[in-house]
Amino acid sequence: MIAVTCASLVPRELQQHGLNGDLLQSNVGFSHQKGTLRALHFQKTPFAEAKIVRSTRGSMDVIVDLRTDSPTSHR
Secondary structure (H helix, E strand, C coil): CCCCCCCCCCHHHHHHCCCCCCCCCCCCCCCCCCCCCCCCCCCCCCCCCCCCCCCCCCCCCCCCCCCCCCCCCCC
16 A cells, blocks of 8 residues: 655745745635536735645646736736
């Protein structure tokens, strides 16, 4: 049997990338049906939040950067 452990949130690493390392909320979602579009999240200042999104099984096929000041805006 193989066991794996990994750190999923390390505040110091978030801070090194210019993100606030204070965790205020953590959500977990699950979709039964393949091809499900989960949600689109966007918040403007002063309610803006950094999002960490991961897939533990399957894939993420659509991610769009809506930040107008980002070099990857609308890609």
